[in-house]
Structure formats: C-alpha cells, structure tokens
Amino acid sequence: MASMAKRRALDAERDSESEETSEGSGQSSEEELDEEVQVDFEAHTISDSDCNGIKRLLQQLFLKASVNITELADLIIQQNYVGSVIRQAEILDENSEDNEEDGVFGFISVLNLTEKKGTEPVEQIKDLVLSQCKVHHQIAAQQLEKILNDNSKSVNxxxxxxxxxxxPQIALPLHKQLQAELVDAQKTGKPCGKCHYYLLICKACVEIGKKIPHQRGKQKENLMFANAEDEFFYEQSIMKFSYNVEEESDSCLSGRWAFDDVPMKPLRVVMLIPTDHLTVVMDKLKEYLSV
Structure with a gap:
C-alpha cells in the first residue's frame, strides 16, 4: 500500500544537496521541509520481532499510566491470528536510514478483555478507564463498570x-483486514472472534482555552484526533469521555510533528461502541479514506 508522507526533517545527504543548489534559488529551508516523498507501507502478521516496536507505540498511548506495557505487548503477540504491523516496504537503497530501529511504524489489534480477565495489563487498563470515567463522566461510570465485568457480554x-x-489512508485496509480476521476467529472459536462491545482509548488534543468534551459528545468540534479515523468511531460510540494527559506528555501527540504555532492540550478519549455499530464505521472509512 502506497501513501504520501511529509518529512519534518531532512537527512544529512539532502542537507548537503540543498547547500549545493540553494545559491540563487531564493527558497527557504522551511519550504524544503514541506517536500512530499513517496513512501510504500506493507502490513505484516505480528511476530516476536515486533515486540519493541509495539511497546514503543503502546508507550505513546498510555504514557505514564500504570499499565504493564511489556506484558500487554506479549499478549498481543501471542494472539497474532488477529492484527497487523505496518512496515515500510523494502527499498533498494541500502544506505537509507529512514526506517525505525525495528521497522514498525504502526500496528492494529484487539484484545478480549473478558477472556483475558485477571491478567495484569487488562486489569490495569480497566482500572485506568473506570477511574477516569468516575472523574469525568460520573453518570456512565456504574454502567461502564457493569459492562466491563459482565462475563456474558465480552468486550474487545x-x-x-x-x-x-x-x-490516515492506511487505516482502511488495516481495519478491513482486522474485521476479516475476526470473522475467521469467530468461526474457529478463538478468543476475540465474538464480542458485544469495542473499547477504544484514542489520542487527541484540543486547543488551549477551548473546552474539553467530557461527556455525551459535547464540544466534539474542539477535538483533533491523532488518527483521523477515530472520529468515525467517536460518532458511533454510546459512551465517551476525555481526560487530560498534559502532565504526562512532553508533546501533544507524541510523534514527530507538532501543530504549527498552536498551543495544544493532549487528551485521551475513551469510547465504547456496540459491535453492530461497526458496519457504519466501516462505511465511513470507505467513504472518506478510499484512495
């Protein structure tokens, strides 16, 4: 799958080239930073070698929350019949150093919280979500706790x-592949194949000075999601709330890019979505993210 990505920093080779060609060009270095380059990504089955990359991505989601990232990554790898990792397609230039240390640019997976009940990371995630819900969405806290502890209705x-x-265009094939894998898992009776709800914890931010949406989707227009497709899940969720992680994070979205000259407050948005609402979400993904 091919996608366009913007580089926010130039490598040493390109810097030296720009010095040779900049005389008389009249172009600033900032203009060069907006150069678009073609990057090909591929989805692969999750394997043991992806552990460090998955842990790094989990860390940018959970930050300083009390969640055992190492054990959570192990659980995800153990059930690699669902989920994928994103890698840059193999390139011919052996001198290129653009890849991440282990080549993992992203991943997608699900973890059945009901089936994995009692494991340390699952209980920690449930405690995190419920504690934040009690602070920011008290009306829903009791309902959410009942759903997370109801063994008859599993939650992914x-x-x-x-x-x-x-x-974001890469999200569509990843979600389509994940849904196909979940159907296969259900047919073979594997965990995560069948569930009643999906729980999401998503990265977002809001401009400083604007209200943070805490419950029932209020001030939704103030939210800026790190992953654009998360907005479609937000629209279909029956329960949602946001909480501030400003004191846990050094940057807004924990990546290589910051919003230009706009002070932002980093958030985590928790959503609960009934499984039968996913059809609408997938239709939205196809409509807005098809290339």
Whole structure:
C-alpha cells in the first residue's frame, strides 16, 4: 500500500544537496521541509520481532499510566491470528536510514478483555478507564463498570497505533483486514472472534482555552484526533469521555510533528461502541479514506 508522507526533517545527504543548489534559488529551508516523498507501507502478521516496536507505540498511548506495557505487548503477540504491523516496504537503497530501529511504524489489534480477565495489563487498563470515567463522566461510570465485568457480554479492546507521520489512508485496509480476521476467529472459536462491545482509548488534543468534551459528545468540534479515523468511531460510540494527559506528555501527540504555532492540550478519549455499530464505521472509512 502506497501513501504520501511529509518529512519534518531532512537527512544529512539532502542537507548537503540543498547547500549545493540553494545559491540563487531564493527558497527557504522551511519550504524544503514541506517536500512530499513517496513512501510504500506493507502490513505484516505480528511476530516476536515486533515486540519493541509495539511497546514503543503502546508507550505513546498510555504514557505514564500504570499499565504493564511489556506484558500487554506479549499478549498481543501471542494472539497474532488477529492484527497487523505496518512496515515500510523494502527499498533498494541500502544506505537509507529512514526506517525505525525495528521497522514498525504502526500496528492494529484487539484484545478480549473478558477472556483475558485477571491478567495484569487488562486489569490495569480497566482500572485506568473506570477511574477516569468516575472523574469525568460520573453518570456512565456504574454502567461502564457493569459492562466491563459482565462475563456474558465480552468486550474487545481495539488498539490502532501508528506514528503521526503515517497518513490516515492506511487505516482502511488495516481495519478491513482486522474485521476479516475476526470473522475467521469467530468461526474457529478463538478468543476475540465474538464480542458485544469495542473499547477504544484514542489520542487527541484540543486547543488551549477551548473546552474539553467530557461527556455525551459535547464540544466534539474542539477535538483533533491523532488518527483521523477515530472520529468515525467517536460518532458511533454510546459512551465517551476525555481526560487530560498534559502532565504526562512532553508533546501533544507524541510523534514527530507538532501543530504549527498552536498551543495544544493532549487528551485521551475513551469510547465504547456496540459491535453492530461497526458496519457504519466501516462505511465511513470507505467513504472518506478510499484512495
């Protein structure tokens, strides 16, 4: 899958080239920073070698929250019959150093919170979500706690993380592949194949001075999602609230890109979506993200 990405910094080779060609060009270095380059991404089955990359992406989601990132990554890798990692397609230039240390630019997966009940990261995630819900959406806290502890109606944690400079178009094939894998898992009776709700914890931010939407989708227009497709999940959620992670994060969205000259407040947005609402979400993804 091919996508367009913007580089916010130039490598040493390009810097030296620009010095040779800049005389008389009249172009500023800032203009060069907006140069678009073609980057090809590929989706691969999650494997043991992806552990460090997945942990790094989980860390940018959970920041300083009390969640065992290492064990959570292990759980995701153990059930690699669902989910994918995003890698840059193999390139011919052996001197290129653009890849991440282990080549993982993003991943998508689900974890059945009901089936994995009792494991340390799952209980920590449930505690995190419920504690924030009690603060920011008291009306829904009791309902959410009942849903998360109801063994008869399982809940899948949907995690879709990628670096900020990976464009949103990549989300459509990843979500389509994930849904196909979940159908296969259900047919073979594997965990996560069947669930009643999806729980999402998404990265977002809001301009400083504007209201943070805490409940029932109020001030939705103030939200800026790190992953553009998360807005479609937000629209279909039956429960949602946001909480501030400003004291836990050094930058707005924990990536390589910051919003130009606009002070932003980083948030995490929690959403609960009935499984039968996913059809609408997928239709929206196809409509807005098809290339």
């Amino acid at each position: 944690l949907l995690i879709s993380e990628r670096f900020i400079n990976v464009p």
